[in-house]
Amino acid sequence: MAVLTEAELLQIRRQLHQIPELALKEYQTHAYLLDVIKQMKQDYLEIREPAELPTALLVLVKGSKAKRTIGYRADIDALPVTEATGLPYASKHQGVMHACGHDIHMTVALGVLSYFSEHQPTDNLLFFFQPAEESESGGMKAYQLGLFTGKWHVDEFYGLHDNPSLPAGAIGCRNGTLFAGTTEVNIDIQGKGGHAAFPQLSNDAVVAAAALIMQVQTIISRNIDPVQSGVITLGKLTAGKIRNVIADSARIEGTIRGLTQSMIELIDKRLAEVCQGIELSFGVKVKLELNQGGYWPVENNPELTENFIKYMKQADGVEYVETAPAMTGEDFGYLLAQIPGTMFWLGIEDDSPLHSATLTPQESSISRGIAAITGFLEYRMTED
Template sequence: MILSNDELIKIRRHLHSIPELSMKEFKTHDYIKKIIASFPQTNLEIKELPELPTALLVLVKGYDPLRNIGYRCDMDALPVTEVNNSDYMSTNPGVMHACGHDIHVTVGLGILNYYSNNQPKDNLIFFFQPSEETMSGGKVAYDWGAFNGRFKIDEFYGLHDNPLLKTGVIGCRNGTLFAGTTEVNITIIGKSGHAAYPHLANDAVVIAASFINQVQIIISRNIDPIKCGVITFGKLEAGVIRNVIAGQARIEGTIRGLTQEMIEFIRERIKEIASGLEKSFNCQIKVEYDQGGYYPVENDPVLTKRFIDYMKNDPDVIFEETEPKMTGEDFGYLINKIPGTMFWLGVESKGALHSADFLPNEAAMEKGINAVTSFLNYRMNLEEA
């Protein structure tokens, strides 16, 4: 039986009421599995991942497959205290689906439900992914070999809800949709001393100030102005008391770029600046990077052109070509390894993504399911790769 819109809303609201943080999505996993168990099982095969115990892979066997098409939906929530007053608000204190992954999962279940009732031509593989917000669940799954054998994926699709787009609008662009992100940690080792005798010390605060100022020049003077890069240092720790010169400092920040090449260029320049300051100040500067799976979401040009052309010509879809955003998404890692396309689904919320008053319009879900199933049916009837 095909899920009704009322049933989809009921599923989404239950998911919204039980948000769980990355790698802890046990109730969410069990509920998704329960819903899938209510679908016709003739053509379904479920795969669990011991290395990622809250993940689920579901294969829908095609009747004449030429390829395996993947569809990803992430399921984790954020450490945000919800302020919306509803009868389905979060029951997990301090945790909320403030990024709309409850919408992502429900749309994925709706698409899976359609194909469990209407056998697809190609094989479809649904990846219900934990830990998108932290720890790169997509990377963990890929690196552990989740997409090998029968679950090998030839092309991957996934959506992200967008509160700035009208309800049900499909948004996409060729090229980069989301920036890649890299965490950067800097440890500066100088020499502590008395505030009255600076010549006998090596002030880590002064070194840190110089380092931060010089690194910001990378964006203003080393990068083409029409290309995007961001370096933000959000945390600086140094010193213990006002009259003691700090011997150590730690700086924590993030790098963002629209291409992996941009991120790697910024990383190399930061190391060069650190090396120069070590000589200038006769100190030690340790630079550590952690990108995890948060590569830029660089949409495959062939798949994405096909997707956009279809959505523009579908009379039941309102399509908008969107600008790239500097937010991060670990789907970027997956489509760095497997050709793929990510797109937006408009949910028209007054609250922004990651905010305590994020409140997506649930009418978007049915529109998203219809748009995606319509596109996939079209895609599966094309002979070309």
Template sequence: MLTSEQLIKIRRDLHQIPELALHEYQTQKYLLQVIGNFNQKYIETRTCSELPTVILVRVSGKKPQKTIGYRADIDGLPVQEQTGLPFASHNQGQMHACGHDIHMTVALGILDYFCEHQPQDNLLFFFQPAEESESGAKKAYEAGIFTGKWRPDEFFALHDTPDLPTGTIGCRLGTLFAGTTEINIDLYGKDGHAAYPQQANDMVVAAAALIEQIQTIISRSIDPIAGGVITIGKVRAGTVRNAIAGHAHLEGTIRGLTQKMIEKIDQRLREITQGIAHSYNAKVDLQLNQGGYWPVENDPQITNEFINYMKENPQINYQEMQPAMTGEDFGYLLAQIPGTMFWLGVDDDAQLHSATFNPHEEAIEVGIKAVVGFLKSHM
């Protein structure tokens, strides 16, 4: 069994080699080395040509009634680390600023336990690339890697958070993370001289009208109790003050707590952009890209069992959570396979995706024990 010192070393080793989406080759090599040192009696490990940095590890159960999946994301972020830690990232401009090094280490600790203590049910550990971008969960599912004995009946995953005390488990029934959709809009009119607006078609004016109307979608088309977000974060038009811009480009994001809500927002956005096109005699090109970043909607029955276990265990500090508007591609998997995602507190002043994010490593062992205990009770 991995000791506390070994777990911390693993986490720090991983922290030094963050890699971006779909390029996690060094990370995969390190994980395979660690897994290769575990008891191999009950496990089978495979990689996938369809998604080269994936790792799947299957643990055979004693008397399996189902296969329980556990996901750990393995990619880093394009962030230049500024922690000053002796084990800071060796890769320029790349960092585990979202704590995926913690996620991987917890998963390895859970796997190590069940390599030594054969579980009742089968377990499937999914070390997933490209969570931060490229929708790795969706790519893996669509590549067909979860078939036959490699398909879980349920899926679990955690995400660390600096907003909870170290080792605290946070969860909720319903949506934990919002789904997200990227918005790209191009408006095409006609360039012209500022002194002769009648001879041009001004896309700055059209874009301004569009932005104003977009802000009515949440306030007038979405249930205020349900909530949602549309942000236009980037606007580009024109080249000089005394010329009318014939083209404007907008970029933004949609956040919604259910897939139905996101689809409704998408539809209203399509209708409004079509209206602007007619009103301003413009061509409007709207591109909506959700990829695999669906809402993380926890399964009611499984999640209720998970929450009850955490609440009733005196060694676990459990906290009920509110939904977060951050995105996570584990939501795509939960739309195909029922399961639960939860938070693991790592208590830090810096936020996720920050260059100074430094999670408390004491959370690793707490997370391992909590998940191992729950899985044993759940089999």
């Protein structure tokens, strides 16, 4: 196979779109990617299927005069969304859809890999087709399993996320934080139930929950620097069974978002202190569970990102857009906390937002994205 043509890339994207799979279950996707890659020229390629993370796929492209290994990541999982696009190549897997555009991510990565399989790079390139971005923290799992050690070591990492609000094929980026970090919050309150007419004999978990919710609102307004950004949303409260019985327990579920890891850790600390205060004030038991996993803020490396932006601003055929931080989560943040690198947007120009059942990316973004990334990688490899 020569370098993938635009028609072949379109076919690949549409075939991937039809076989979406959820986190850590991407076996059909893995097999399809492997089949495409094995048809490429193998002279410079080494393929790894890690048994520790079986749906992951790593492809090392050996450089001619390697002084570094540049990593490129593409996530491969989908979402539990029932597709409503009406496209002839819509998902064949009921209730699962590439509603976040990871089919675009994979296709762009295959296009870039195809180019370098025919044109040996100067530096080593490591393509990481990553499972479990939407849930299960696949990036963190890969790192903690040691997939990027030894000959698979990565010196710097790059990855994209598609963006419906940007023109098709445009590249968006910013220095600093691109995506917020996220933490799942679960709070269980245990009181003492009883008859609604005798509150003195009970300990109302609903009242304790209400007080906790109101106190949590002060964390952002009074503990976070006003010129920075953080969010706590407590989106679910469950308590009680009937109107005339005092509830013995309550459960609150929510999410924390922050633009830096230090901010998230501060919010976590204050939330734990509020829970301790509610225990003392109301005589209840409060169990707080915080689950961040690998969804750390995507904090772009200053030097590498400045270099990336400089290239994209002057590159022929690239429409560059400076973007604001987004409060969405991305597990590439964990990898960037361990390995310097840059995440950026690829415009796909659509009226439907990410994670919607009608997301329909403009497919012209694929070839433009491949050209921009290939050009940048070649430029990066000319530098010391």
